[in-house]
Amino acid sequence: MVEHWTSTTAGRHLAGRAKKSTAPEVSLRRALHAAGLRFRLHPSVAKGCTPDLVLPRHRVAVFVDGCFWHDCPEHGRRTPWTGPNSELWAQKMEQNRQRDERSTILAQEAGWTVVRVWEHEITSDVDAVVDLVRAASAVEGLARRRET
Structure with missing residues (x-):
């Protein structure tokens, strides 16, 4: 297995993203x-879990997942990785997927309602995503009112 990234012109545009x-x-x-x-x-809601944004009043944590980096089912890679870094890319994407799952679990265990959205959902209909976050906030608010 390749241990180090090999510099290529094909990946140069990804540096500094x-x-x-x-x-x-x-x-x-x-x-x-x-x-x-x-x-x-970007607050830490649990050790090892930093959502993109949180609504603290409603205990809602929102993660915005990029289609490329988080392997979107619609826009993610459909062919195997090729080239000198193919094994490293496959490993990186698997680690991203595992980290996403772990972050969701950690946030939920810490008492947060988790909303995960793909970047294409935001770019295609940001109002629908706002409605999704608002609905999660309302559900959380309702649950908190029932506890008191």
């Missing part, structure tokens, strides 16, 4: 704020 405040995240944040929902950015 933003991990936070990506265009879909910013679009969602603007729409959520316009809808009157207030949130915090």
Whole structure:
């Protein structure tokens, strides 16, 4: 198995990509704020779990998953990886998938309602995603009112 990444021109465009405040995240944040929902950015809700944004009042954690990096079922890779780094790419994508599952579980165990959205959902219909987050907030708020 290859231990180190081999520099190639094919992957040069991926260097330095933003991990936070990506265009879909910013679009969602603007729409959520316009809808009157207030949130915090990138807080740790559990050790090893940092959602893209949370609505602390409603205990809702929102993860915005990029279609490429998180292997979207609609837009993810459909063919095996090729080239000098193929094994490393396959391993990286599997680790991303496992980290996503672990983050969801950690947030839920810490008492957060988790909403995961794909970047293409935001770019195609941000209002539908806002409605999804609002619904999760309402469900959480209803559950909290019943406890008191």
